[in-house]
Amino acid sequence: MxxxxxxxxxxxxxxxxxxxxxxxxxxxxxxxxxxxxxxxxxxxxxxxxxxxxxxxxxxxxxxxxxxxxxxxxxxxxxxxxxxxxxxxxxxxxxxxxxxxxxxxxxxxxxxxxxxxxxxxxxxxxxRVPNAADMIDILNTDRVTQTHWEMIGREIQKMHRAQVCHTDLNIKNILLDDKENVWIIDFDKCQTRKGEAWKAANLARLKRSLDKQQRKGAISYQASDWQALLAGYDQSQ
Missing domain, CATH: 3.30.200 (Phosphorylase Kinase; domain 1)
Known part of the structure; x- marks a missing residue:
């Protein structure tokens, strides 16, 4: 209450x-x-x-x-x-x-x-218990294609609730020790009507992944992004 x-x-x-x-x-x-x-x-x-x-x-x-x-x-x-x-x-x-x-x-x-x-x-x-952000995790052997699909599904759940995460980047996605995906930091985020904004929101996340890859901060492949999109699409 x-x-x-x-x-x-x-x-x-x-x-x-x-x-x-x-x-x-x-x-x-x-x-x-x-x-x-x-x-x-x-x-x-x-x-x-x-x-x-x-x-x-x-x-x-x-x-x-x-x-x-x-x-x-x-x-x-x-x-x-x-x-x-x-x-x-x-x-x-x-x-x-x-x-x-x-x-x-x-x-x-x-x-x-x-x-x-x-x-x-x-x-x-x-507090999200026993969790680390994906930048810290991506250089380990812990991340699998299944994890990428799980991230896609969690984003789809957020989008289904009509919430646009205006700072959707890889650092704001966590993975805990029970293999659960979490999304954090919703300051200045908002609900939106319609569907048109959702592809742009996903594109923002991809830009953050590409940026971290160029910096050499993460281990990330094109197939990982395709797995994320597959998880996203399966949830629709």
Whole structure:
């Protein structure tokens, strides 16, 4: 059950069935530090913290801008309503995908803090357990044609839910130790009507594979892409 908690300039949207800790504390990294519950981190635009809650592992991420504008205004966004904020939109999109049976991180809580017409945002999700992104995996013997077909099927499930992943690249696809494919990082992604955009979304992924291959970062062949497309087409 989704609940909303508002105190002064701060609003938290959370899933009561997923969150057993106090929603007012879970976005404060010192809260987890005092519990000795920080189990790891990853660095991108900012730091994603991996946390051990009482019922599951979590990932905590603060929203930062990218690009040139992000160097000037790193973590503030124009506030035009709660449902237009990046944390709330990503939370609800992940909820939609989870309900559609797509392997994505389960949304746990989202926080928006307002400042003079602007806001900062944070997102708390369930951590995908024992998983690595495909760039790390592709240079091992672990990836088979079956795995490529599985990736295609998972993307098709996402597309069937009418979600366009605007940053669909190989680093945002994970494989866990139980051979499950996961898709992550849905910031700024959206639902779209129709079918025309889906081929372009797949083409974006292929460009990311070709780019990594040119850099020598991955072991990848044309037959791998054909296996992915076969998995995608089988699911339609």
């Amino acid at each position: 989704l609940k909303t908690l508002t105190q002064q300039a701060q609003t938290i949207l959370y899933d009561e069935s997923q969150l057993q800790d106090d929603p007012q504390h879970v976005f404060n990294i010192d809260y987890w530090r005092e519990k000795s519950a920080i189990i790891g981190s990853a660095t991108g635009r900012g730091t994603t913290w991996f946390l051990q809650a009482s019922n599951q592992q979590l990932a905590l991420r603060h929203y930062y801008r990218g690009g040139l504008f992000g160097k000037l205004i790193k973590q503030y966004y124009l506030f035009t309503g709660l449902e237009n904020t990046r944390p709330f939109k990503e939370f609800r999109l992940l909820k939609h995908l989870t309900e559609a049976g797509v392997n994505v991180p389960t949304p746990v809580a989202a926080k928006v803090t307002r400042f003079l017409g602007c806001y900062q945002g944070d997102l708390l999700t369930a």
